[in-house]
Amino acid sequence: xxxxxxxxxxxxxxxxxxxxxxxSLANEAIKAGVDAYEAIMDGCxxxxxxVSEKYEKGEMYVxxxxxxxxxxxxxxxxxxxxxxxxxxxxxxxxxxxxxxxDIHDIGKNLVKLMMEAxxxxxxxxxxxxxxxxxxxxxxxxxxEIVGLSSxxxxxxVVMPEVIREIKKKSPKTATMVGGGPLxxxxxxxxxxxxxxxxxxxxxxxxxSLISGVx
Amino acid sequence: xxxxxxxxERLVAVLMGQKPxxxxxxxxxxxxxxxxxxxxxGDLYADPRKSFKAQLLCAEMYGYDATPMYGYxxxxxxxxxxxxxxxxxxxxxxxxxxxHPVESAEDVxxxxxxxxxxxxxxxxxxxxxxxxxxxxxxxxxxCGEVLTxxxxxxxxxxxxxxxxxxxxxxxxLNKKIAEFFIEVAEYFTSTFGADGCMAFTxxxxxxxxLISSKQFGEFVFPYMKQVHSKVLGMGVxxxxxxxxxxxxxxxxxxxxxxxxxxxxGKYIWVFGPETPLEKQIECFGEHDxxxxxxxxxxxxxxxxxxxxxxxxxxxxxxxxxxxxxxxxVGCELPPLAPPINxxxxxxxxxxxxxxx
Numbered sequence: 001x002x003x004x005x006x007x008x009x010x011x012x013x014x015x016x017x018x019x020x021x022x023x024s025l026a027n028e029a030i031k032a033g034v035d036a037y038e039a040i041m042d043g044c045x046x047x048x049x050x051v052s053e054k055y056e057k058g059e060m061y062v063x064x065x066x067x068x069x070x071x072x073x074x075x076x077x078x079x080x081x082x083x084x085x086x087x088x089x090x091x092x093x094x095x096x097x098x099x100x101x102d103i104h105d106i107g108k109n110l111v112k113l114m115m116e117a118x119x120x121x122x123x124x125x126x127x128x129x130x131x132x133x134x135x136x137x138x139x140x141x142x143x144e145i146v147g148l149s150s151x152x153x154x155x156x157v158v159m160p161e162v163i164r165e166i167k168k169k170s171p172k173t174a175t176m177v178g179g180g181p182l183x184x185x186x187x188x189x190x191x192x193x194x195x196x197x198x199x200x201x202x203x204x205x206x207x208s209l210i211s212g213v214x
Numbered sequence: 215x216x217x218x219x220x221x222x223e224r225l226v227a228v229l230m231g232q233k234p235x236x237x238x239x240x241x242x243x244x245x246x247x248x249x250x251x252x253x254x255x256g257d258l259y260a261d262p263r264k265s266f267k268a269q270l271l272c273a274e275m276y277g278y279d280a281t282p283m284y285g286y287x288x289x290x291x292x293x294x295x296x297x298x299x300x301x302x303x304x305x306x307x308x309x310x311x312x313x314h315p316v317e318s319a320e321d322v323x324x325x326x327x328x329x330x331x332x333x334x335x336x337x338x339x340x341x342x343x344x345x346x347x348x349x350x351x352x353x354x355x356x357c358g359e360v361l362t363x364x365x366x367x368x369x370x371x372x373x374x375x376x377x378x379x380x381x382x383x384x385x386x387l388n389k390k391i392a393e394f395f396i397e398v399a400e401y402f403t404s405t406f407g408a409d410g411c412m413a414f415t416x417x418x419x420x421x422x423x424l425i426s427s428k429q430f431g432e433f434v435f436p437y438m439k440q441v442h443s444k445v446l447g448m449g450v451x452x453x454x455x456x457x458x459x460x461x462x463x464x465x466x467x468x469x470x471x472x473x474x475x476x477x478x479g480k481y482i483w484v485f486g487p488e489t490p491l492e493k494q495i496e497c498f499g500e501h502d503x504x505x506x507x508x509x510x511x512x513x514x515x516x517x518x519x520x521x522x523x524x525x526x527x528x529x530x531x532x533x534x535x536x537x538x539x540x541x542x543v544g545c546e547l548p549p550l551a552p553p554i555n556x557x558x559x560x561x562x563x564x565x566x567x568x569x570x
Contacts, residue, residue: 017378058463062424063377070375101305106370106424153514153548154245154255155305180459181511181548189515198423 001025003034007043010075014047015054017067019074026078036082041119044072044079048117052200062106069113092210095143097125097134099162102155107179110199111147118203120145131158135165138173145206148192150179160190167191174209178202217564221279222350228503228538229452229480237529237567238279239559240505240542242484244286245307245549246556247272255549256302259286259309262341270349276560279540282346283354284339285414287458290363290391291315292334294325307549309335316368319376319383325367327394330401343402343411352412352452355402357395357445360388360437361425362417362458367391370419377425377433384433392437396444408449415441416456416484420464427463435467439474446479453481458545460488469497477501487544491531504535507544508559513551521555525562533567541567 001009006029013022022044029039051068054060060068094115098108105127112122123141125133138146146166150156156179163175176194177187178201187195194209196202218235219227227234248258251268258265262284269282286308292298296315301308316322330336343353364387365373376384402411419425420434442453457464472481481502483494487509494504506528512521525541532539541563547556 058422058426061422061426061429063374063429066371066375067378099305101303101307103310106374109371152305152307153511154307154550157550158305181514183511186511186515 001028001032003032006032006034007039010039010043011047014044014068014072015050017064017071019071022071022075023078026075029079030082036079037084039079040076044075045117045119048072048114052114052203056200065110072117091119091121093123093141093143094120094145094147094206095123095125095134095138095141096147097129098127098149099155099158100128100130102150102152103127104151107151107199108149111149111178111202114199114203115206120206131162134162135169138166139170143173145174145176145209148175148177150182153181156181163191176205176209217277224279228540231537233569235569237533237563238540239563240280240540241278241547241556241559242543242545243272243280243547246547246551249549250275250553254302255307256300260300262338262345266342266345276556278560281351282342283414284342285354285356287362287418288366289335289356290366293328293336294367311366314367314369316387319380322383322387325390327390327397330398336398343406347406347410353402353406353410354412354414355398356415357399357413357441358415358438359417359420359434360391360395360441361434362419363391364388365419374424377429388433388437392440395441399445399448399450403448403450411450413445413450413453415453416458418458420457421459421461422463423460430464430467439471442471443475446475451479453479454484455481456484459486461485462489465493465497472498472501482540484542485544491528495535499535499537501537503538503540504532505540505542506532507542510543510545510548513543513555514548518554518558521558522562525559526566529562529567
């Protein structure tokens, strides 16, 4: 199969959540000498970008997206070891987590997925994350962005404190928030640099923040 | 302004299709009651006596028209053999799952429908029910929704993935959960009599932020219909139904449910703020009560005047429902809401929701 066919196939396999096809095409890409970075970005990531658009339009829902993620990660596991350092560059780092007291992580995991597909390096702190950990990890990793997620009105109240500490200890790091009870107004009141209403918006907001802090 | 009816008289009037003195108020208060009574929120879910007393005192203090109840969104994990934590730590507002009892398709095969007399939180719910019954209030039991419960039994992302990869496994799990809910309903109705009970159901996993209406039709509707049909068949007359979050695309199925059940019983619909009251009236207004859906986070983050204005708007739109309206909140009232904002509900009901 020619390069264009492989890339198109990887895009389609990602959208369809077809793990078998994604795996086979990733192996074929390596065999055919297709650049691994190109296969990831113009194949899998393009597919995930279409998935994100479809989610935004109500044409795809979380069950299908989770399958798309499986297909994308299956292909990426094969392609990653073949990445050439000079092609990748230094990816922008995003520290991501659900704030203390909150264990609802579907939204955060979708954001992680979309961000990884868009080429960010995501450091996932998981859920019920102590406030200090967001600050410590963002400083240690030199993160460009810290993303805080919350689904509950009782847990989101720690966000201003976390954002303040990050601003104090790592002034160049941008912060963004998201989750059910959040709103653009609350995000602003909390001192966050960005707000994303869902996973598809998160990548756009992160990109705009990166261009702002670069 | 003085109220002329007691909360129970007011609620009965609405359920009977009569006009009470003013619109009733049900702020969907759980954790907030614990805060008001200076208790940890965990006590509201772990200690039935404290839970009942806190909810009762909170309702008395404000004068709203809700009776104590017991239930939470992560219901199912503990009942089917997993483990939950009670919300005693900062930031927590409801029980949360520590261990999901199902991790594989084989686990679903092995899963046994638990005995409701001993399962997880049911003894606590039963104890709250007994206290309600002794005080001539309805004993509330949780009977859904099935998919949200399945997500708590099997872990949400796993279950959502299985809906595409292993739909048969999801159906197998849903069947067991539906069977369990029917047994819970039988346990409560045999203890208190059907007239002494009210069913409560709802959940967030059915939301169209997660699943499509088509998936709702396949994985929710048949089980919801099965459980509701049985519950109404036992003689339970009132169902408090809370389609959580944005479920606008699922509305045709909820209407179909009521049609298929012959519009039997009285449903009290508590949709999220995403579903306009006018749409709800169009769907259910000829038969059912609609509970208002003021935006929950507003109670925590907006001023008294702003919340009062939201409540007034909700009353003016909801009061047009021919089969009755209750001023309420579109999901649980935030436990950290300033206490004065709950008073906004009462003030609005007394000033703008009075019937002649």
